[in-house]
Amino acid sequence: MNDDQLSRDELLLELRRCRERIADLEHTGVRVQSSEALFGGLLEAAPDSFVIVDATGTVRLVNPQAERMFGYSEGELIGQPIEVLVPDSARAAHARQRTTYSEQPASRRMGIGLQLSARRKDGSEFPAEISLSPLQTPEGRMIISAIRDVSERREVERQLQRQAEALAASNDQLQQFAYVASHDLQEPLRMVSSYLQLLSRRYTGKLDADADEFIGFAVDGAKRMQALIQDLLAYSRVGSGGQAFTQVDLNDTLARVQRDLKMAIDESGADLQVERLPVIVGQLTYVVQLFENLVGNAIKFRRPGQKPHIQVRAKRLASGWQIAVQDDGIGLEPQYAERIFQIFQRLHTRQEYPGTGIGLAICKRIMDQHGGEIRVQSQSGSGATFLLDFPDRRAS
């Protein structure tokens, strides 16, 4: 027996190793096949186009979506430099950037915020969004790029943008119109009302009873229209000018409101209790107007024959202040809680409570202007609490 010859046992052992090795290889082969199938399936099913290029920028693999998107067949693309898919104007830059990227590849999106374009076979271009990721393979490093045609989205974005601009412009015009109209209306109305008042002063009792009554109605109508126009002007003024946002000490604001409304407070015997209030960032004039309207309303809508008690207090919220203005007046039915903030909405006849129905609409507008909210909690007959949420903000 030759020394080179293996013993039977050794032979058997070797055979067993070979079988194991074959089994291993078969198993790996199956795994490779199934990975390839998975990979291929993934590429085919993906909604985006995929183009895989090697380190030299040569196209190595494309999926059917890429064929459709760019109008090339697979065969036409494989082996071509990736720059065939880049518009002429961007080709040189693309090649440079590709080299930089290959040196330090990382998954990222290309051209975020940029108007990136891709080029079809026929030379036409379309806006694209592209994600890049590096891929290590036995053949070296590859780059996977996923390409999405965003023409539709861009178009929708452009439309949205156009609509937003048109809306802003029409809002501005409306604002301007309301202001100009109410200002210009005031002029002739001042004449009507002044001369009606003069008529009434000079001629009441000198004509006849009918004339006195007619003049009375006319004077009353003109006065109401004046109030309406002035309130409309005030309403359209909120948010028309760029009043600065500054530190507003609400304690000072309420002190001022108390001074401005002194007559109404004294006449009604109102008890206005103001707790310690914070300093907020707001538009001073409008914040004063806001609290004047709310405290004024609390006095106006008191229960007949009773002295109103009004409380103003503050509560710290997660990211802002909530100010409550609470009264013990006639209140309102909860079903009207939203309607009262709309312009010209009134819940009472003018004989019961005079007014134009603009005051709370102005308050709402001021709160909008401050990025805040106003709402009311109330039951008919048991007072009302107006809650103002002022979000924290920086002074301008």
Place this chain on the structure above:
Amino acid sequence: MSAVEILLVEDNPGDVRLTKEALRDGRVKNNLHVVVDGVAALAFLRKEGEYHAAPRPDLILLDLNLPRKNGRETLAEIKSDPELRTIPVVVLTTSMDEQDVLRAYEFNANCYINKPVDLDQFLQVIRSIEDFWLTIVRLPR
């Protein structure tokens, strides 16, 4: 005491009449002269043409929105004329525009008043102007 001369520069006849009504029963005997625009106002002040016999006013009431030469230009011209600039000018207007207020004072208006919407307040304001500028303040002779 001789009558004071007031020049009202106002194109709205309604306002002219209201001002007359207010000044009619005023405390100071006054002669109200009315011109309807800035060109006429300056001609009056400089005694030009038909105004050759015009008196020098003790007080000017000036509207801002006027035809031909508006109140702002008229004010600027009056206040840059050494002969005229000592005459007090009261800007009396419906304009609530902050820019108008600022510019009027920059052009040395003596005061800026918004025409009150209410008749009583209007009459009151005219009488206050008369009272203040013609009896309280002392002006150069």
